[in-house]
Amino acid sequence: MSLAVVEGGCYYHHETIHAERFRGRFDRAFYAPDLAEGDLDDFTAVMVADRISPTVLRAKRRLFLHYLNQGGTLIVLGENQAHTWLPGVEWTFKPTNFWWWLDKGTDPGHRIPNPDHDVFRYLPQRAVVWHFHGLLHPPAGAVPLVTIAPEMGGGPDGTLLYDHPGVGGGKGRLIVTTLDPFYHNGSHFMPMATAFLAGLLDWTDATFRR
Amino acid sequence: MIDALLLDCEQTEGGVNLLMKSVDLGSRLDVVPLYELGDVDLGAYRGLLIGLHADQRYLLARKSQLETFLQGGGTIVFCGHVAYPFLDELAPYQAIPGYTVDDLEVARASDHPVWAGVDPRHLTWRRGVAGFYGRGANPPPAGARVINTLGRGRYPVDFEVAPGVGGRLLVHAGADLWSYTDAGNSAERMVPQLFDWIAKGEFAKGEIGR
Secondary structure, X not given: OOEEEEEOOOHHHHHHHHOHHHOOOOOEEEEHHHOOOOOOOOOOEEEEOOOOOHHHHHHOXXXXXXXXXXXXXXXXXOOXXXXXXXXXXXXXXXXXXXXXXXXOOOOOOEEOOOOOOHHHHOOOHHHHOOOOOOEEOOOOOOEEEEEEOHHHOOOOXXXXXXXXXXXXXXXXXXXXXXXXXXXXXXXOOXXXXXXXXXXHHHHHHHHHXX | OEEEEEEEOOOOOOOHHHHHHOHHHHOOEEEEEHHHHHHOOHHHEEEEEEOOOOOHHHHHXXXXXXXXXXXXOOEEEEEOOOOOOOOOOOXXXXXXXXXXXXXXXXXXXXXXXXXXXXXXXXXXXXXOEEOOOXXXXXXXXXXXXXXXXXXXXXXXXXXXXXXXXXXXXXXXXXXXXXXXXXXXXXXHHHHHHHHHHHHHOOOOOOOOOO
8 A cells, every 4th residue: 555656856846755844755756857667556546746847747648547547546736738648638728817816705616526535534525625727627427626606617527536436437447636736835825725745645544554 | 049938838827928928038039839849949948937836757858958959058947846857956845844824934045137126935835825925845956056045944946046057047946937927026027037047147146166
């Protein structure tokens, strides 16, 4: 039972993986450009850090699909253009509003349609409420975990985080989000992004590293 | 000779797109994907712009190419936090421990053409929020000229140094300076002044020690 992380050599990947706060929460880190055949085989779950070069990720696409095909759990964070290389992922652009929180009392639109999902035993609901980068449109079989309400611009199915067991008709599980916590945590600039990652890693500790 | 080459990391929030499409500055700039750096003849450029999303493990692997460029009199501008020192004059970033708003106030330590006429308050504050400009420092080497500092601790957020191999190195411990293109205040001046400073190819006011 172990968790690997795939990172892209950016300062925020280095800071998040190696600095004291989250040190030891990943059993192994792989530098995406060097990811090789068989590297992911022994891990129960693999987290792909946000903001890795999408070109590099697409070049390694076969390795990730092979991992899913074996029944692995892949957790893919934001700004990785996951819709260009992962099964079932659809995404539309939405201008990012970094300033929503300046208007006190504003509802940014986040909703938790499945609060009984296991991840919310560890991830505080308030830790998902920050700016986001576009909307995902979960396919049939996926469980939406964080959505944007239609009246707040989310459309019929705009989603920030979902869980897709049996993705692509196989044994694999794909969890995907548009949130980019490695970047913000590793830049020392957005406490809520750090809280999100802390909750997510509490869940991965409990679920994949027992 | 072209004024600058910018290494594109396929990420949002880097200012690349704004700069590419600017008629005056965009016409003084080439943009190539980061991972194609190895195939580029840097001799065609006066300056090399490296932003916060760069894969620094890759840059470290290209160290000798970067040093050759400096040796030929080139100028490197790096924005971001140093995680993998890819030049001898770079050292790992240090965040201001437990910073508060008072620690984030930008102050001018010495005049520099890139910052001429730029009001430090326009760097400190954005929509009433402090911290965008920087929250720490890439520790400068001996002989560097510190340009701007943060807070009472005078953390050196910007410095220029004459690298041992030759050329010029300008370092900003924050988001890409070229993302201020549409700042709407005096901070905008940094972008054209950066290009002019690169084109001029001389040290700012007086000599910088080696």
